[in-house]
Amino acid sequence: MRFDVFTLFPEMFSAYLDESILKRAQEVGILQVGLHNIRDYTTDKHHTTADVPYGGGGGMVMKPEPIFRAVESILGAPPGCPVILLTPQGRRFSQKVAEELAGYPHLALLSGRYEGVDERVREHLVTDEISLGDFVLTGGELPAMAVIDAVSRLLPGVLGDPDAPQKDSHASGLLEYPHYTRPPEFRGWEVPEVLRSGNHAEIEKWRQAQALARTKKRRPDMLTQPEDEDGGEVS
Numbered sequence: 152m153r154f155d156v157f158t159l160f161p162e163m164f165s166a167y168l169d170e171s172i173l174k175r176a177q178e179v180g181i182l183q184v185g186l187h188n189i190r191d192y193t194t195d196k197h198h199t200t201a202d203v204p205y206g207g208g209g210g211m212v213m214k215p216e217p218i219f220r221a222v223e224s225i226l227g228a229p230p231g232c233p234v235i236l237l238t239p240q241g242r243r244f245s246q247k248v249a250e251e252l253a254g255y256p257h258l259a260l261l262s263g264r265y266e267g268v269d270e271r272v273r274e275h276l277v278t279d280e281i282s283l284g285d286f287v288l289t290g291g292e293l294p295a296m297a298v299i300d301a302v303s304r305l306l307p308g309v310l311g312d313p314d315a316p317q318k319d320s321h322a323s324g325l326l327e328y329p330h331y332t333r334p335p336e337f338r339g340w341e342v343p344e345v346l347r348s349g350n351h352a353e354i355e356k357w358r359q360a361q362a363l364a365r366t367k368k369r370r371p372d373m374l375t376q377p378e379d380e381d382g383g384e385v386s
């Protein structure tokens with residue numbers, strides 16, 4: 152799978168992508184990430200990427216020209232893959248959305264800064280908008296990294312244990328059960344006996360019960376039928 156990322160701060164990504172699981176995924180060719188600096192696609196001597204908002208109101212808005220030039224020179228016009236803008240106004244990112252995006256061979260991610268991008272970018276270049284959550288960040292870089300991370304680990308061969316993604320919180324519709332490892336006793340706190348019993352049927356039963364109890368307590372919303380957009384039951 153390939154991601155092309157359009158940002159004013161490509162170096163923020165290289166640090167994250169150059170470690171651990173995502174680094175290996177690139178080394179073995181499962182994952183490719185192209186990092187593109189929107190400022191490299193400006194044409195004025197000041198390399199201007201943002202300007203004051205029409206109608207006033209403080210802050211700056213990212214100009215359309217450098218963004219269109221960057222995306223179209225890398226991906227063609229129209230772009231040959233979905234162009235996803237990371238924005239608080241987008242559809243909420245989730246494990247389900249990560250699974251959906253993992254089905255694409257190629258995705259472009261656009262990370263905004265300042266107050267956001269000129270609306271004409273949204274209207275005429277962007278094909279999808281995703282929000283990491285109802286909070287405001289200084290930039291769309293972290294959300295783009297989160298999307299690359301959550302999607303890449305679903306790609307076959309990225310995680311050591313191919314079944315891991317199915318066992319994830321949210322993938323199973325329940326939060327994960329408690330995890331323990333050695334030592335069997337720490338500061339007087341014992342690892343539950345059942346987990347040391349070797350009785351896998353009992354262990355599975357315990358884990359399911361724990362996952363359900365934890366979900367009921369912390370995220371009862373996950374146990375109710377999700378509402379679809381207009382409040383009807385999702386069939």
Ligand code: 4FV
Nearest residue numbers: 237238264282283287288290294
């Ligand atoms: C954001 C989010 C987010 C808004 C203005 C960047 C900031 C600034 N992106 N999910 N939450 N973006 O807060 O995706 O340009």
